[in-house]
Amino acid sequence: MLNIADTLHTWCRAARPFALATVVQVSGSAPLPVGTALAVDADGNAVGSVSGGCVEGAVYELCQQILKSGEPPTRARFGYSDDDAFAVGLTCGGELDVLVQRIDPAGLPHLTSALEEVASGHPVALAQIIDGPEELLGRTLRVTGDDSAPDGTLGREDWDRAVAAQARALLRASRTGRLEVGGEATTCPQRLSVLVHTHASRPRMLIFGAVDFAGALSEIGRFLGYRVTVCDARPVFATIARFPHADDVVADWPHRYLAATDVDARTAVCVLTHDAKFDIPLLRLALSLPVGYVGAMGSRRTHAHRLELLREAGVPREHIARLRSPIGLNLGARTPEETALSIAAEITAHAHQGSGTPLTGSTGPIHPRQ
Structure with missing residues (x-):
């Protein structure tokens, strides 16, 4: 989502709700990498891209639906579309999964802070739950490069600590990455997949x-x-x-x-x-x-x-x-x-x-x- 950080920062500062569609998994020749996002505000303004054009219309409509209805976050998969010009899919032969969620900036000050760091050119990582229990899907955690406590929560303090440590490693490498958390039968049976978006200083x-x-x-x-x-x-x-x-x-x-x-x-x-x-x-x-x-x-x-x-x-x-x-x-x-x-x-x-x-x-x- 940090590919559209400037616009998201503006919307967050204005407390303007929006729908965010994030590419969370790709396979084959999908045109854009994991972490790329498209966002739509209540006026229908759109910024960003998830496919370079192939499925943009369908994702835009899904964003509008979730933004207006307040439905919980949902994942949608788009696969190969043949030469039927009216089919929704990727003509390149790849597949991608998109997580679409409603963002209400007033309740997510840590997200605004993370986007402020990006706008200021400071290194920051934003961890986002992309797979797991429905009630946790889309939650985010802001992590900086120092040892300060993370902002926000993924649902448990031990998850926050574990993800923050790995997110800092990804931030040092300037790499977006996917983490798996939980899944221990005795201590934490719930398993989460977390996507860590990173913004480092310019090379x-x-x-x-x-x-x-x-x-x-x-x-x-x-x-x-x-x-x-x-x-x-x-x-x-x-x-x-x-x-x-x-x-x-x-x-x-x-x-x-x-x-x-x-x-x-x-x-x-x-x-x-x-x-x-x-x-x-x-x-x-x-x-x-x-x-x-x-x-x-x-x-x-x-x-x-x-x-x-x-x-x-x-x-x-x-x-x-x-x-x-x-x-x-x-x-x-x-x-x-x-x-x-x-x-x-x-x-x-x-x-x-x-x-x-x-x-x-x-x-x-x-x-x-x-």
């Missing part, structure tokens, strides 16, 4: 080299949801005016800045300087850090010389193997914008273990099970 894209390619890459990086930093040792080039799409523009030696800033497994490091005096100390450090992606721009000749210098600098072979160089996928790019697209495409493919090959002519599912 970082660190672009080194204040060149034209950096301008285009900073724009597409921000579009993809990265917090973008452009860094260059030359203050005359590292200016906000030249890189208006970057969140931060830093004038510093690249390796010195990288050593002092925070990175994690989602961080993408893009080295666009193709100048050895900057590249080698920077790459030597970057390749030793637990970042998700390290790419460097340059020709084949530049790349070969760069590898030689890295080996001379004592960079281990297994570190060098992590380097994506020449940077980007082969799209035949010529302009800075096309080159930025090729770099962003490689970062995306690397993050999701995609092949980067055309879907035309390939086999197997488009969206492999994670």
